Amino acid sequence: MGRKFFVGGNWKCNGTTEQVKNIVSTLNGGGVPSQDVVEVVISPPFVFLPLVKDLLRPDFHVAAQNCWVKKGGAFTGEVSAEMLVNLCIPWVIIGHSERRLILKESNEFVGDKVAYALSQGLKVIACIGETLEQREAGSTTEVVAAQTKAIAAKVSNWADVVLAYEPVWAIGTGKVATPAQAQEVHSELRKWLQANVSPEVAASTRIIYGGSVTAANCKELAAQPDVDGFLVGGASLKPEFIDIIKSAEVKKNA
Numbered sequence: 001m002g003r004k005f006f007v008g009g010n011w012k013c014n015g016t017t018e019q020v021k022n023i024v025s026t027l028n029g030g031g032v033p034s035q036d037v038v039e040v041v042i043s044p045p046f047v048f049l050p051l052v053k054d055l056l057r058p059d060f061h062v063a064a065q066n067c068w069v070k071k072g073g074a075f076t077g078e079v080s081a082e083m084l085v086n087l088c089i090p091w092v093i094i095g096h097s098e099r100r101l102i103l104k105e106s107n108e109f110v111g112d113k114v115a116y117a118l119s120q121g122l123k124v125i126a127c128i129g130e131t132l133e134q135r136e137a138g139s140t141t142e143v144v145a146a147q148t149k150a151i152a153a154k155v156s157n158w159a160d161v162v163l164a165y166e167p168v169w170a171i172g173t174g175k176v177a178t179p180a181q182a183q184e185v186h187s188e189l190r191k192w193l194q195a196n197v198s199p200e201v202a203a204s205t206r207i208i209y210g211g212s213v214t215a216a217n218c219k220e221l222a223a224q225p226d227v228d229g230f231l232v233g234g235a236s237l238k239p240e241f242i243d244i245i246k247s248a249e250v251k252k253n254a
């Protein structure tokens, strides 16, 4: 059914010009499966986007980590979707838990952002995921369904959306979800899409996992039937990111 494996590297708020050049040079020298097998998207902070785009190998693409919810204008400190399009940045990450939790972005606001970014021609990595408290209360499915619903309510075309399931308790903690935990939520999400959007969208939308993904744990996660790739934080700043990209081979041979 052709869900191409997807690996995103979210650099978050990290890097100097020197470090950026070093990471890109490592990525450019890495041997990875072809673009037919894996789609790779690197997301540096806004200020480094043009530099990374200029230096990065042509088979990898770039993403912004956020954009404004509507047309640009008098919104000090924001970056608009139009600007990203103007700079030929194809992708944007929206709704990362760090923005939902620290900057209080609501489900509705995230849904509006996803819809606006898509309307401008950007492709979107839309992030969802429960906190530890919510998981322990048994409300994981409910929480991720509500987050997905707020996006689905505003989006009619899912072709340019990748859904990133990132349990908050696994982000930056070294406490990765087990392959079974990831598979369980991914499968629930696919069922949700099937029931609430369409069987076609459920079958074709990539659902990727994020949260303490490393070279050591990626293959087992990648082997899960509903895990279509990764959104990688800390390890995307290191040479092991190449090994994570290579985990796409697990799918190819499945």
Ligand SMILES: O=C(CO)COP(=O)(O)O
Pocket: 010, 096, 166, 170, 171, 172, 173, 174, 210, 211, 212, 213, 231, 232, 233, 234, 235
């Ligand atoms: O938030 C993440 C990617 O968006 C995951 O971060 P870590 O890989 O550092 O846990």
